[in-house]
Amino acid sequence: MELRKIDDEITVAPQITVADVSRIAELGFKTLVANRPDHEEPGQPAMEDIERAAREHGLDWVYLPVASGNILDSDVDAFDPMIRDAKKPVLAFCRSGTRCCVLWALSSARRKPADELISKARHAGYDISGLVPRMVQQAGKPQ
Known part of the structure; x- marks a missing residue:
């Protein structure tokens, strides 16, 4: 499991497994967020199995699937209040962690x-400098 801490409130990760969930809870995460749709690629763990493990380990679970390479404003609109209201710290995952970082x-x-x-984002290993126009556009949106 590869964790990439963005700040004290959120860490992102590439795809996790059911077996990773106990370690995630041990590390003190309070909320587990899945931004990867079920069946995105063959062999991917089922989200319901990860959800079950998360709940068994006392984690809040959020399933907010977002299509890879196609993050819509409506996805950001759903992510924003969820991440603000989630119990912290949050671990969000997708295929590579990039989608989660972009949503954040x-x-x-x-x-x-x-x-x-x-x-x-750069300190966590992600180059999101190409998002500046979209970040400027988001800056004008109500919170």
């Missing part, structure tokens, strides 16, 4: 400057 950055752009978000 676009929703956070409503409250924080783009350069701060780009820096945090």
Whole structure:
């Protein structure tokens, strides 16, 4: 399991397994967010199995599937209140972690400057500098 901490509230990760969930709980995460649709690729763990494990280990579970490479404003609109209201710290996962990082950055752009978000993402191993126009657009949206 590869964890990429963005800040004290959110960490993102590539696809996790059911076996990873106990370690996620041991590490102190409170909410587990799945941004990867079920059946995105063959052999991917079923989200209902990960959900069951999350609940068994006392984690809040959020299933917010987003199509890879096609993050819509409606996806950001759903992610924003969820991440603000979630019990922290949050671990969000998808195939590579990028989708989760992009959702976080676009929703956070409503409250924080783009350069701060780009820096945090870079420290977690993601280059989101190409998102600046979308972050500027999100900055004008109500919170």
